Amino acid sequence: MEKIAPADHESPLPSSLATRLGGWSHRAQQYPVFGKTWYGYRMRSFRAPMILFALVLALLAALVPTPPPEVDQLAFWFTFPAIWLVVATALALGRGLAVLVRARGWRPRREAAGIVCALLLGVLLAWSLTPFVRTGGQPTQGQASAELQAEQARDNRLVNLVIWFPVLVWLAGPFDLAAYFRQRRLLREAALQAQAERYKHQRNEVEVKLAVLASQVEPHFLFNTLSGVRAAMLSDPDRGIVMIDHLIDYLRSTIPQLRADRASTFVTLGSQCDSVRAYLGVIAARMPRLRTEVSCAPELRAALIPPLMLISLVENAVKHGIEPRKGPAQIQVTAASREADGLRMLELSVIDDGIGFSASSGSGIGLANIRERLKHLYGGAAALELRTGEECGVVASIVLPLVETMEED
Template identity: 50%
Template structure:
């Protein structure tokens, strides 16, 4: 029992102990799986070696005791080797020599032969089954005590945890998308009334003094609503729109603003045929330039919209800029408005650190708002 106790103790302590150490070192997933398996295999081999050494030691101690006991028995036997014992031994031997031998018949000989054959067959079967059964039982014992079942349960539980983590991440992504869509819908609801209120106010002020300009404003308003409102409605539930659609919407908006503010001029240039662009970002920048740059300025004003492709760190980027020559940061805003902050949050939620919105002052006056994001055609 001593070799078995020592070997089993080493089996369920060494391998699992090394496996716990591997887990604490926090290797990458593939290396961790390999090292855990090797730890349990090494623990099993080490316990087998310890068992063999302890078994050899116990056999050696047992053989030493047998040899020592044989010498003591021989000494006692020599002490009782008297003439009387020799005479008793010769009498017993003579009794066995005169004992009659039993007569063996042919039938009994055949029966004993069949019995011997059956015994040999059973012995052969036992010789085959015994190692198989013992090996199967020993394998189950080694796997259970050595941490094999624990390793299987660990991998299965880890797989389930990863699946749960993916489901949680997917759920969070869906919730973030729904939140972004809700914010976008709110932004759509804010943009349309702002257009309408400002435009109608301009029409009202021009009806009595400049009826021709008031009529032109109404005509441009109708054209703008006919071309842009359906797109705003469809984009309110989408995370992506198209660049050309937003350029067309910006052109319609600037035509309307030009009818309201005759001193306004604008230009729109694009080096890209079309690309994906989150909805309402461009029109928000244009509206911001009108409100905080052009309207407070006295005299002529100009807004330039430009879209081009940049390559940075082997990645194609879309750079979309809206530049005005208005009052700049010295006016009523410093670039920290709600609309600009909304754009920054949407870019961060959709692209992370890859996309950004920057504002810079122009040397000749005014501000340039630049959106930079991955180019997706």
């Protein structure tokens, strides 16, 4: 027979089991204090103590000797249920009024003051129901008896205040009030922390964007282009002029985006296609063996996409696919729309016939930045896909929702 492993006595219980074993009071702690759900669980937590308290009062009533005839019998026997009723009122009334206050949706400071007043009002109402504790004997007839009766009434009120008021304040929920303020402070800290996380994500998004933008005019690209221009000027000045023209077009479309005040979260697909054409023009002039094609339907040029993602894929294809390959090569950039789960999606593809996947394919900084930006901007609605081409090379595609106008959402 297989032995069952002994339980670890130091490990915490599962959360579901801990909630069940914790009782109604523990369940109430899982909800906002002085909320409706919290109030329901809190009242259930008092059910067993109140039943036990009723049994204790019944036992005391049975053990107390019968009062003398001159004592009001009805008032005497009503004292025990009155005590139970006062305790029940102190437990339920103030908290119930606080629930009504919180349901009003007031501002935090006004809500806190209202809850404190509601608990105090519950104490006063419960105290008004308390049976007075009587002191001294029965007054005699005449004027002396009237004075004695007035003095005795004052003593009764004083004793009643000293005995009952602290008890009712303790029953009215000071610990719940402290839990309310502590919970409100923790919720405020959690909100501030969440806001800080949002600011951190936004800052990371800006940093990633600026890093991607800055990487577009990297020394490697500029040095190779200028070296190609210098060599072309000596052997083929016309080709050198073409390279300079394409370089000017590329820098004109790219450099303004390096300024933070000009950087935008979204730009039009048409502007990005123009930048890609200028960039590929420079590369093709430097490498005459390369053939390029950029196709984008006119109706898609107004679509909004994150800046310089498309050109990052093109640079990646040139650097890792085309440059290492010998002989003729080709890069094709396409933009197309398609339906997916009832939504219009935009697919941007960069197709090359280079050397294909290598050990580091898909793990570069540029591709990681693209994935991170897509995650922050679209959540799970956009993705970067890499696959092998039909014959050779790599097909890199960005699939994202098709948006043609800027919306607040």
